[in-house]
Structure formats: structure tokens, C-alpha cells
């Protein structure tokens with residue numbers, strides 16, 4: 001499984017890839033350890049000391065999580081080899097998550113990166129099966145044989161589960177790459193694969209409910225959790241892509257506020273507050289002197305100016321001075337505008353047509369537009385960039 005998630009605790013780095021664990025992972029580790037040491041091994045192989053079960057249980061758990069990690073690392077290494085940046089892996093509640101910096105470039109790249117994980121798990125399954133075959137069948141080795149047989153099964157199960165054709169599981173990514181290759185549209189492919197992801201998620205939830213009624217409470221809850229998780233991941237990955245593409249296709253000039261109200265630098269701060277901020281309700285204004293834009297005054301600068309100084313200090317003293325960090329060309333993409341706002345730590349940018357102030361673009365305005373597009377559905381009518 002690949003996707004995005006929170007930060008977690010960083011464990012180590014390997015070939016430029018940081019490996020981290022999410023806090024949820026500690027709970028899963030404890031549950032798997034307990035399930036193996038107090039359930040699986042004693043049930044299937046009775047007659048050993050309790051301490052023996054916990055020792056093999058711990059080793060099996062560690063190797064299981066190492067297997068998940070190797071699965072994720074294989075995605076990351078293949079991605080990095082093919083020129084995609086993966087700099088971090090987070091081991092998460094249902095296995096692992098490799099963080100890609102963006103969407104893949106080509107269907108073939110996506111196919112190889114997605115396929116690497118299940119293939120690696122199958123190979124690991126084969127290796128563990130070979131190890132358990134090599135262990136003698138004498139009673140003294142029974143538990144050790146059992147550990148490696150379990151690891152062989154679990155790796156094959158990991159491969160098969162991840163091959164389910166629902167995005168964002170690996171199988172869903174393979175499906176997406178295939179549809180993308182056939183249709184040439186990444187958006188359509190993602191939408192289709194994410195629908196499959198939701199369908200499979202509902203299937204898992206239904207199966208989980210059935211298991212609970214059949215008496216297998218823990219296994220059933222497990223399936224329901226995985227189903228819910230997959231459902232939300234499928235939904236959010238599609239929305240993410242949709243918004244991402246929409247923002248990089250739209251130009252700043254198509255969404256900016258034209259003819260914004262401007263301030264002059266000699267206005268006092270309290271005049272600006274009373275006559276502009278409070279009166280008009282906007283969060284910021286371009287500052288213009290002799291027909292040229294010289295800065296931007298937004299709420300943060302005003303609130304940083306002590307109240308007792310506002311009657312004497314002037315807009316020109318406290319504004320953000322005009323430079324490249326608070327301005328953007330009207331031909332730039334909306335995605336670029338958002339990046340610049342984040343870098344400059346501002347909620348609005350001056351939109352420039354050469355030297356001329358063409359308008360103002362705000363983060364809240366973009367958010368409103370995105371929301372409207374999501375509600376109305378469909379895609380902006382701009383030629384496909386893929």
C-alpha cells in the first residue's frame with residue numbers, strides 16, 4: 001500500500017529514504033505479538049513452555065514487520081531509480097505507506113513502482129518457505145518451523161491483499177496504470193480505480209460484518225477497520241488528484257479579483273483600519289503610490305502594530321514592501337500561487353501584468369472556488385496536460 005499519512009517517529013535512514021513509524025503502529029505491533037504468542041502458536045502447536053511461545057512470537061512479529069518494511073522499501077527504491085522522489089516511508093496501522101512527492105509521470109513508471117511491492121512479498125514468501133523446509137522435522141524444531149511457515153503464509157497474504165484492484169492498494173495502482181495507458185487520462189483512470197477501491201472497501205466491510213455474526217469478532221472488526229480505511233483513502237486520493245490538477249491548470253488571471261481597492265502609503269494605520277479593513281471587510285490591500293504598486297498591507301501587519309501607535313504610524317511604514325515573494329504573474333498557475341503564499345507566509349498575493357497591478361489573489365478565494373468545483377463536479381475545460 002502506498003499513499004500519504006502523518007509524520008510519526010523516525011527510526012532510521014536507508015539510501016536517502018527515512019523510515020518512520022506512526023504511533024498507531026505500536027498498538028498493532030502489540031496486538032500481533034499477543035495474537036501470535038498467546039493465540040496462534042499455542043493453539044496450533046500445544047505442549048511448549050509459555051516463554052517459548054513468547055520468544056518465537058516476538059521473532060515472528062519482528063520478521064513480519066520487517067517484511068512489511070521490505071515491501072515498502074521496494075516501492076521506494078524502484079520509484080527512486082525511475083526518477084520519482086520517495087524520501088520517506090511511514091509504517092502505518094495497516095502496514096506501510098511510502099510518500100511520493102507527486103503523481104507518477106507515466107503509466108509504465110506507475111506500473112513498475114506498484115508491482116514491486118507485491119512481487120517482493122511473493123519472493124519473501126518463497127524465501128521463508130525455503131527456510132522452513134530446510135529446518136529439520138524433529139520435535140525440538142517444531143516452533144521454529146512454525147515461525148517460518150507462518151512468515152511464508154503472511155507474506156503471500158500480504159502480496160494478495162495488496163493486489164486487490166482497488167486504489168490506493170498496489171493492485172488498484174496497477175489497474176490505474178492500465179486504464180491510464182489505455183485512455184491517456186490519469187484523472188479518469190484514478191476515478192475508475194478509486195471506484196474499485198470503494199467497492200472493495202465495502203466488500204471488506206460486509207465480509208467483516210458477516211464474520212462478526214459468525215462469531216469471529218476480532219477478525220471481523222479487523223476487516224471492517226481495513227475496509228473503512230481503504231474507503232477513505234480511495235476517496236481522498238481522488239479528491240487530492242482532482243484538486244491538484246485543477247489548480248495547476250487554472251491561471252491566476254482567471255480567478256483573481258480585478259480592480260482591487262488600494263491604499264496610499266501616507267494613510268495612517270487607524271484610518272486604514274476604520275475606512276478600509278472594517279468598512280470593506282477585506283483582509284488586505286495593495287499599497288499604491290503615484291500609479292505604482294509599492295507594497296501589500298494585510299491584517300497580520302496591522303495587528304502587529306500596537307494600538308497606541310496606529311494613529312501616528314503610516315501604512316507605508318508597516319506594509320510588506322513589494323518584492324517577488326508577495327507578487328505573482330497573472331499567467332502563473334493557481335498551484336504556483338498557493339506555493340508562493342505558503343513560502344511567503346501570506347494569505348494573498350499581488351497579481352502583476354508586467355509592471356502593472358492586475359489584481360489580487362487570495363487563499364480563501366481559491367478555497368471557495370475549489371469547493372464550488374467539487375460540488376458542481378466535472379473538470380475545468382482545459383486541454384489535458386498528461
Ligand SMILES: [Zn+2]
Nearest residue numbers: 001117162170
Ligand atoms: Zn505496496
